[in-house]
Amino acid sequence: MLAVLMLGLVLVVWAVLARPAQRYSVTVPIAMAAAGLILTNGTHPLVDVEVTGPIVRHLIEITLALVLFTDATEISMRWLRETGRVPMRMIFIAFPLTVLLGFAAGVPLLPGAGWWVCAICAAVLAATDSTPILPMLHDQRLPSGMRHTITVVSGLDDGIAAPLVLLLLAGAVASTDLESVLLELLIALVAGLLTGFGGSRMLSLARERGWTTPEADRVGMLALAITAFAMAEVLHGNGFVAAFVAGLAARATAPHMPHAALQTVSDTATVLSAAVWFVFGSLIVPAFMDGLEWRVFAYAFLSLTLIRMLPVALSLLGSHVPWRERWALGFWGPRGLDSMVLGIIALEQLSGLDADWVADVVVVVISLSILIHGLSARYFASWWDRRSRALAGSAGPSTR
Template identity: 90%
Template sequence: MLAVLMLGLVLVTWAVLARPAQRYSVTVPIAMAASGLILTNGTHPLVNVEVTGPIVRHLIEITLALVLFTDATDISMRWLRETGRVPMRMLFIAFPLTVLLGFAAGVPLLPGAGWWVCAICAAVLAATDSTPILPLLHDHRLPSGMRHTITVVSGLDDGLAAPLVLLLLAGAIGTEDLESVLLELLIALVVGLVVGSGGAKLLAVARTRAWCTEEAQRVGLLALAITAFAMGEVLHGNGFVAAFVAGLAARATAPHMPRSSLQTVSDTALVLSAAVWFVFGSLIVPAFMDGLEWRVFVYAFLSLTLIRMLPVALSLVGSHLPWRERWALGFWGPRGLDSMVLGIIALEQLSGLDADWVADVVVVVISLSILIHGLSARYFASWWARRSRTLAAAARRTGT
């Protein structure tokens, strides 16, 4: 209970100082991870967190399910059809290239890890999370299309990364598990489609006939996300994939659903994510004090830069986007909650040095990402605004 008390106090403190914190790019992940690092480490830690316990595991799982559902509801099929060539290029070209490049970099930099483990690390870190840069995504100094593309691609990446990691884990453990993994994904697909489309249709009818209030509809969508995840697990499918597909189906079934209807889901996911980031903070010191090899830091740096930015740039060759926007889309792919949960799933099935490599790489990459992406967001937005004014002034002078 002391851990819950400290978590509540830290969240209240952040809420009170949210605006000043935003000015200095102190995001929720940074604040909560730093609090977890300080309060759970040392010779006499104030809070003890049992990371491998069932409570923490269930907390992390339901948090990712809500995040995946929320991300999926941000994906408008109409928007994708009209302007979706950029996110589709990033999904079907940049994502697989990112995994391949991450694998190619891992083979020489993670000696002894094995090819399967290198592929698992690459797939886990190909998932992006927009949570660490939420202030940037709400900054109107940046083009709305670019901000929305970052959000949409983050959700699509997660939807691809989760099943890919499961397939790679099946290969690492033994090919006899491959069929069961494919069956899990098929069950999750069916569950997500049924729960998402059926639930959204039911809520839409209830709203039209004035059977439910706005508050009830918000609670209903939260329950829809939880139901999809839980039903996927109960039926021996993959709950994460079921939650993501349910979000896609719900948005496709009710495309005119007010964004305010998802506020309760988003707020719940934000609070639970804060708790997960607090838990993650407790892992940072043990990981860094465990004698990390320099190769891990090199791989982490490459993962946050070249391994993602180059595939994104290649996928956007021939597009209408200016080069600075292409490189921005490549850089703003933070690693966060999604990679954390996928990494934990991998750790549960791997053992020995394989598990150590995955743990070290994931902790280092996420730690660097929330700092680099989080702290630079405000300065990037200011630079972008100044650069845009400079280009506009130059255009006026030349009469173009």
């Protein structure tokens, strides 16, 4: 209970100082990870977190399910049809290239890890999370198309990364049957479609006929996300994939769904995510004090730069996107909650040196990402604005 008390106090302090914190790009992930690092480490830690316990595991699982559902409902099919070439290129070209390049870099830099483990690390870290850079994504000084693309891609690639990681784990663990993994994914697909289409349709009819209230509508959407996850798990499917598919189906069924209907789901995911970031903070010191090899840091640096930036740039060749924006889209792919949970799923099935490699790589990459991406987001927006003004000034007055 002490951990819950400290979590609540830190969140209250952050809420009170949210505006000045935002000015310095101190987001919830940064604040909570820092709190977890400070309060759970040392000779006599104030808070003791049992990371491997069932409570933490269930917390992490339901949090990712809600995040996946929320991300999926933010994807507008109409927007994708109209201007979706850029995000689609990044998903269907850049994402697999990122996994392949991450695997290619892992083979020489993670000796002894094995090809399967290198592929798992690459897939886990290919998933991006826009949460650490939310202040930047709301900054009007940046192009709206670029901000929306980052949000959409971060919502789509984690839905693809989850089944990919499961398939790679089936190959890495001899006791895992590939047919069973495929069956899990099929069950998840059916559960997500049934829940998303059916639940969203019922809620839409209730809105049209005045059977529900705004408050009940918001609770209904939250229950829809939980139901999709739980239904798949009960039927021995994958709850994460089911939650993501349910979100896509819900948005497709109700394209004009009021944004307020998702507020409770979003707020719940934010609070639960804060708890998960607190837990992650407790892992940073043990990981860095465990004698990490320089190879892990080299791989982490490449993962946050060339391994993603180069595939994104290649995927946008021949597009209308300016080169400055292409490199920005490649760089702004923070790793966060999605990679954290997928990494934990991998750790539950791996053992020995394989598990150590995954744990070290994931912790280092996410730690560096929330610092590099999170703290620089606001300054990047200022630089972009100054650079845009300078380019506009050098172009001279319009001749029209």
